[in-house]
Amino acid sequence: MTETIGSAASQTPSGGLRYRRNIRAEDLKAVRELVQATGFFNSAETEIAVELVQERLAKGAASGYEFVLAESGGSLAGYACYGSIAGTQESHDLYWIVVHPDLQGKGLGSAMLKETEGCIASAGGRRIYVETSSRAQYAPTRAFYARCGYREEARLADFYAPGDGKVIFVKVLGL
Amino acid sequence: MTETIGSAASQTPSGGLRYRRNIRAEDLKAVRELVQATGFFNSAETEIAVELVQERLAKGAASGYEFVLAESGGSLAGYACYGSIAGTQESHDLYWIVVHPDLQGKGLGSAMLKETEGCIASAGGRRIYVETSSRAQYAPTRAFYARCGYREEARLADFYAPGDGKVIFVKVLGL
Numbered sequence: 001m002t003e004t005i006g007s008a009a010s011q012t013p014s015g016g017l018r019y020r021r022n023i024r025a026e027d028l029k030a031v032r033e034l035v036q037a038t039g040f041f042n043s044a045e046t047e048i049a050v051e052l053v054q055e056r057l058a059k060g061a062a063s064g065y066e067f068v069l070a071e072s073g074g075s076l077a078g079y080a081c082y083g084s085i086a087g088t089q090e091s092h093d094l095y096w097i098v099v100h101p102d103l104q105g106k107g108l109g110s111a112m113l114k115e116t117e118g119c120i121a122s123a124g125g126r127r128i129y130v131e132t133s134s135r136a137q138y139a140p141t142r143a144f145y146a147r148c149g150y151r152e153e154a155r156l157a158d159f160y161a162p163g164d165g166k167v168i169f170v171k172v173l174g175l
Numbered sequence: 176m177t178e179t180i181g182s183a184a185s186q187t188p189s190g191g192l193r194y195r196r197n198i199r200a201e202d203l204k205a206v207r208e209l210v211q212a213t214g215f216f217n218s219a220e221t222e223i224a225v226e227l228v229q230e231r232l233a234k235g236a237a238s239g240y241e242f243v244l245a246e247s248g249g250s251l252a253g254y255a256c257y258g259s260i261a262g263t264q265e266s267h268d269l270y271w272i273v274v275h276p277d278l279q280g281k282g283l284g285s286a287m288l289k290e291t292e293g294c295i296a297s298a299g300g301r302r303i304y305v306e307t308s309s310r311a312q313y314a315p316t317r318a319f320y321a322r323c324g325y326r327e328e329a330r331l332a333d334f335y336a337p338g339d340g341k342v343i344f345v346k347v348l349g350l
Binding site: 044045048086087088089090091127129153154155156157158159160161162164168170 | 219220223260261262263264265266302304328329330331332333334335336337339343345
């Protein structure tokens with residue numbers, strides 16, 4: 001799955017950022033608009049993002065999808081979606097992390113990721129996996145994960161399409 | 176996900192093997208009994224195997240799960256379950272391949288895998304991924320895939336549990 005994040009940033013996100021974990025019906029629209037606003041995802045990817053919100057609304061924790069939503073001034077500034085990996089003892093997948101384009105470059109991506117890692121650690125998770133593309137478009141994404149302490153563990157050549165491989169990053173919490 | 180296969184075998188499966196692709200309600204019971212009969216899978220893994228059959232029965236092709244079932248003398252001798260990977264152009268996952276213990280070592284695993292690869296190629300698939308454990312218990316499984324032309328492309332250390340990594344094999348069809 002794909003993710004987009006802000007460009008290089010180490011500042012603290014400016015003012016009034018609030019996190020919440022409960023998904024509400026109005027997040028369907030807000031997530032769709034946020035994902036579209038990035039200009040980074042195609043329509044199929046946008047539908048997948050919205051479907052995960054729908055799944056969570058319909059099934060709750062049984063959906064396997066957990067959310068960390070960041071609000072600024074009452075609107076959705078960004079969000080992360082993750083879940084424990086079935087059949088594993090302590091591995092989690094980070095499915096999405098998205099920051100509103102107006103707020104990129106302010107450290108919001110790093111802050112949300114840190115918040116998400118805290119949630120995963122609290123739930124007994126220890127290894128966080130994130131998959132992204134090997135394409136040039138994703139170089140800032142890969143650099144972001146590297147800065148946040150994720151290391152590339154594997155590459156699957158041509159996984160998404162010829163010339164478009166999958167890169168798997170991992171972070172082991174508590175190291 | 177895990178798989179079990181016969182031990183080393185290159186003979187043709189003996190007599191009267193028939194393949195079918197359509198899942199029927201009675202396969203719920205047959206798949207459960209087959210998976211249990213191997214003695215290889217724990218109860219959680221068995222439930223996952225049965226759930227995939229349920230998903231296919233409930234949703235048809237929209238489930239994303241395709242089956243190749245092998246029957247011998249009217250009973251289920253083995254089966255494979257696979258599906259195209261969403262968001263990829265030509266990649267497929269092989270989720271399960273199971274052979275009845277009475278029929279292992281007769282080349283049925285290889286024959287079913289070949290049949291499955293033909294189905295995937297017909298559907299426009301070109302890359303087949305299969306994931307298994309790095310544990311010693313899975314050494315015959317890994318050797319089976321290697322014999323069938325799959326190569327290890329990646330290992331994720333401690334993925335399933337500490338000391339239990341994930342090994343990702345791939346076969347590129349038409350090479």
